[in-house]
Amino acid sequence: MDTGAVLLELGAIILGLGVAGRFAARLGISPIPLYLLAGLAFGEGGVLPLDTSEEFIEVGAEIGVVLLLLTLGLAYTPAELSSTMRSNYRSGLVDLVLNATPGAAAGLLLGLSPAGVLTMAGVTYISSSGIVAKLLEDLGRIPNRETPPVLAILVFEDLVMAVYLPVLAAVLAGLSVLGTSASVLVSLAVVGLVLLAAFRFGDRISALVFSTDSEQMILRVLGITLLVAGAAQQLQVSAAVGAFLIGIAISGEAGESARGLVSPLRDLFAAVFFVTFGLRTDPGAVLPELLPALALAVVTAATKVYTGWWAAGQVGIGPRGRLRAGAALVARGEFSIVIAGLAVVAGIDGVGPLTTAYVLVMAVIGPLFARYAEVLGAPVLRRVAP
Amino acid sequence: MEVHEMALPGIGVRYDITTERGRHMAIVAFRGGGHELALYDERDPDRSRDVIPLTEEESDAIAEVLGATRMVERVADLHKQIEGLTTEQLSLPATSDYVGRPLGDARIRTVTGTSIVAVVRGEQVHAAPRPDFVLQAADVVVMVGTPDGCRAAGELLGVHEI
Numbered sequence: 377m378d379t380g381a382v383l384l385e386l387g388a389i390i391l392g393l394g395v396a397g398r399f400a401a402r403l404g405i406s407p408i409p410l411y412l413l414a415g416l417a418f419g420e421g422g423v424l425p426l427d428t429s430e431e432f433i434e435v436g437a438e439i440g441v442v443l444l445l446l447t448l449g450l451a452y453t454p455a456e457l458s459s460t461m462r463s464n465y466r467s468g469l470v471d472l473v474l475n476a477t478p479g480a481a482a483g484l485l486l487g488l489s490p491a492g493v494l495t496m497a498g499v500t501y502i503s504s505s506g507i508v509a510k511l512l513e514d515l516g517r518i519p520n521r522e523t524p525p526v527l528a529i530l531v532f533e534d535l536v537m538a539v540y541l542p543v544l545a546a547v548l549a550g551l552s553v554l555g556t557s558a559s560v561l562v563s564l565a566v567v568g569l570v571l572l573a574a575f576r577f578g579d580r581i582s583a584l585v586f587s588t589d590s591e592q593m594i595l596r597v598l599g600i601t602l603l604v605a606g607a608a609q610q611l612q613v614s615a616a617v618g619a620f621l622i623g624i625a626i627s628g629e630a631g632e633s634a635r636g637l638v639s640p641l642r643d644l645f646a647a648v649f650f651v652t653f654g655l656r657t658d659p660g661a662v663l664p665e666l667l668p669a670l671a672l673a674v675v676t677a678a679t680k681v682y683t684g685w686w687a688a689g690q691v692g693i694g695p696r697g698r699l700r701a702g703a704a705l706v707a708r709g710e711f712s713i714v715i716a717g718l719a720v721v722a723g724i725d726g727v728g729p730l731t732t733a734y735v736l737v738m739a740v741i742g743p744l745f746a747r748y749a750e751v752l753g754a755p756v757l758r759r760v761a762p
Numbered sequence: 763m764e765v766h767e768m769a770l771p772g773i774g775v776r777y778d779i780t781t782e783r784g785r786h787m788a789i790v791a792f793r794g795g796g797h798e799l800a801l802y803d804e805r806d807p808d809r810s811r812d813v814i815p816l817t818e819e820e821s822d823a824i825a826e827v828l829g830a831t832r833m834v835e836r837v838a839d840l841h842k843q844i845e846g847l848t849t850e851q852l853s854l855p856a857t858s859d860y861v862g863r864p865l866g867d868a869r870i871r872t873v874t875g876t877s878i879v880a881v882v883r884g885e886q887v888h889a890a891p892r893p894d895f896v897l898q899a900a901d902v903v904v905m906v907g908t909p910d911g912c913r914a915a916g917e918l919l920g921v922h923e924i
Contacts, residue, residue, distance in 0.1 A: 451772040460771055509772070519776060519788045519800030521808040524768055531771045632794055697808030 382432065389418070389433075393647050404514075404747065406507045408709045408739045411647050412732055415654015416662065433652055440649030441714055442605045442619040443642035446597075448505065448534055448711075449623015450635045454575045457624065460531040467525060467687035468532030471705075474679040476501040482672050488726050491547050495719040495727050498540055499734065500676045504709030505530045507739065511704060511746045522697035525687040526704050537711065538620060542567055544715065545614040548722035563613040567621070574625035581622075582630035594637045597626065616714060646710065653713050654732065656720055661729040669733035676738070677745065680705045695760040696750055703749035707742020708735055797821045829887055849904065850912040851882075856899040858920030866893025874914040876907030 396410035461468075479500030483493035508530060512518050542563035546556055574581070585596040601622045608618025626634055684702030693701065716731035745752065766778040774792040781787070786802035788810070795818050800810035816824065854861065860868050871877055881888045881895065882902040888895065897903075905915055916922070 456769065456771040459769070516810065516813040518770070518773060519790050519798060519810040519813060524770060524776075527771050527773070636794070693808050694806065696806045700809075 386432065389414070389651065390644075390647075393651070397647075405743050406504070406510075406707065406709055406739045407647075408504075408507070408650055408713075409736045411650035412654045412713075412736060415651040416657060416659045416732070417654075418651065419655040419657065419659065430655075433648055433655070436645055436648035437652035437717075438615065438649075439602075440642070440645035440647070440652075441616050441717065442601060443638060444646050444649070444710055444714060445616045445620040446601050446623045447635060447638055447642050448537075449620040450626060450631050450638070451505075452531055452534065452624065453627040453631065454578055454624060457531060457535060458575070460528050461535060464525070464528035464532060464687075467529055467683070467690060468536070470686055471529050471532065471680075471683045472501060472536060474683050475676060478672060478675045478679060482668065482730075486668065486726060486730070489724060491544075491550070491722070492719065492724050492727050494544060494547055495715060495724060496730070498544060498715040499712040499727075499731050500672065500708070502533050502537065502708065502711045502715070503530060503680065503705045504707045504711060504739065504742065505534065507707040507709045507742055508704055508746075511707070511743055515747065517700065517704070520697065520700070521691075522684075522688045522693045522701040525691055525693070526684060526701050529683065529687055529705060534620075538567055538571065538617060539564065541617045541620075541715075541718075542613045544718060545612055545617075548718060548724065549612055550722070559612055563611070563617075566608075566611060566613055567617060570621045571624070574621055578625045578627050581625040582628050585626060585634065586630035590633075590637055593630075593633060594641075597634045597638065598641075614718065616718075649717070650710075650713060653717050653720070653728075657728045657732045662732050665729045665733040669730060669737055672730075672734055673737040673741065676708075677706045677741065681745070695757055699753040699756065700746075700749045703745040703752070706738065706745040708738040709742070712738075826885065846908055847906060848909050848912060849879075849906050850916070851902050851904045852916055852919065852921045854897055854899055854901045854903060855920050858897075858899070860897050860919060861899045863897060864893060865891055865895045865897055868918050870905075870915045870918055873918065874907065874911045876905050876911040876915040878903055878905050878915075880904040 392414060393407075393411060396414060397407040400407035400410050476497040479496035479498070480493050482500075483496035488496065508526070512523060512526070517523055543560050546559040546563055549556070549559060551559060581600075585593065585600060587593040587596065601619050604622050605615035605618040608621075609615040623631075681699070681702035684700075684705045685698045688698040688701035712731060712735050716727050719727045750757065763779070763782070768776040768778065770776055770790070772793075774790060774794075777789045777791070779787050779789075785804075786807060788800045788802070790798040790800065792798070797816045797818075797820075799814040799816060801812045803809045803811040865878060865881075878891060879889070880903075881891050881897070882904065883898065883900075903919065905912055907915065
């Protein structure tokens with residue numbers, strides 16, 4: 377291996393992503409679509425195919441998924457998860473039904489395999505909690521009264537992920553119907569046990585990794601996370617779920633400082649992951665998917681807006697706030713790609729290009745929807761509150 | 763007045779306050795430290811019109827300003843309401859018999875009729891300290907009583923001229 381060439385290529389890619397990120401920030405959009413485009417350009421059939429650093433990039437992408445899910449788990453304490461589950465399950469169910477259905481329907485219409493249909497249901501269901509959280513902060517909406525129902529939906533989606541990912545992993549393994557059901561049951565039992573352990577013994581796990589020395593702390597957190605993620609992968613539960621569960625178990629002071637330490641690493645490896653997803657997608661296959669993706673985008677933007685509208689209405693928010701809540705949830709991003717990534721690695725056809733096109737659209741229009749919710753929704757507002 | 767507490771999963775806690783004049787405001791306490799002070803829009807009560815981000819240092823300063831002035835105001839009010847009442851504050855000398863002992867041991871109210879309303883230690887104000895509050899040298903003891911009562915309380919605590 378020519379180390380110099382690898383370093384040169386990596387440096388160029390990462391610097392390029394940095395420039396793209398800056399450009400995205402100027403435009404006020406998420407950098408994810410630009411990372412995907414970069415991946416498309418570097419891949420086979422793209423304008424700048426990579427040749428030396430692919431091996432590193434592949435491993436980096438795996439770590440990216442693990443860190444994305446770890447920080448997702450770190451964001452919430454077990455207490456927050458269980459109290460949200462109890463008090464907001466109705467909004468969560470409305471969200472699940474309204475937003476998973478269009479993806480599944482699109483999969484059926486496009487003639488995908490059952491595994492492909494299940495994948496697309498997940499792709500359209502899950503909002504990008506990364507993009508949404510950043511939007512709420514940037515737009516100064518954290519104190520707004522419609523924000524708690526929005527957060528509750530994000531929390532619920534994360535819990536659904538803990539169940540959905542192992543099921544998807546089992547289905548993607550492509551066993552017989554009996555084998556798949558057995559594998560689903562086993563992985564759900566494992567997830568249930570680990571969740572229970574996280575709720576019960578979270579304090580001890582937190583104490584185990586906690587250190588006031590940041591070097592010690594990051595080594596412990598990363599070590600445990602990669603071990604559990606790897607073990608989960610071996611058990612066919614998917615590395616992502618393992619990392620997510622560790623994130624939930626680590627909470628309190630340990631969780632807070634782990635989040636701070638892991639975030640920059642996550643940003644780097646998640647960017648590598650998005651590029652890799654683009655790399656694995658043939659740019660030529662994305663273009664024909666643009667139209668179906670646009671149609672899916674229109675439908676699932678509407679269903680998310682309605683979800684937020686409904687959820688905010690449940691807690692007595694006025695029409696403007698309900699509109700803002702709905703629009704804030706529109707963005708899909710990192711987790712749609714994580715889900716599709718699992719399917720692509722398992723060799724499911726048709727999912728990669730469609731998801732790429734879909735996320736390209738949703739990650740761009742999501743923030744625009746959130747920002748201009750009240751302008752875009754003016755006709756609705758006039759009718760509801762003249 | 764009520765302060766409503768609202769959990770913001772993954773972010774922190776929001777405290778809602780509605781003033782007597784009907785203005786809505788909130789304070790968001792972030793889990794990672796720092797606060798946001800928000801004022802709500804009167805036309806759209808769900809929307810925060812102004813958001814003022816505060817660093818931890820700024821939050822401390824604001825809390826101190828409000829906390830300290832409230833203490834002084836309350837004591838001043840007492841003065842106006844009851845004639846013959848006076849407030850004194852004294853710094854506990856290191857030679858006092860009660861350094862390192864609970865406030866209740868001095869039995870100040872029983873003996874002198876004077877009430878200890880607050881103890882200021884460094885930058886912290888301990889309002890209405892309980893009998894088990896342990897005194898330290900250099901604590902500033904704030905008391906309310908008659909002038910004679912305050913003088914007697916001072917003697918007990920080891921301060922001979924008030």
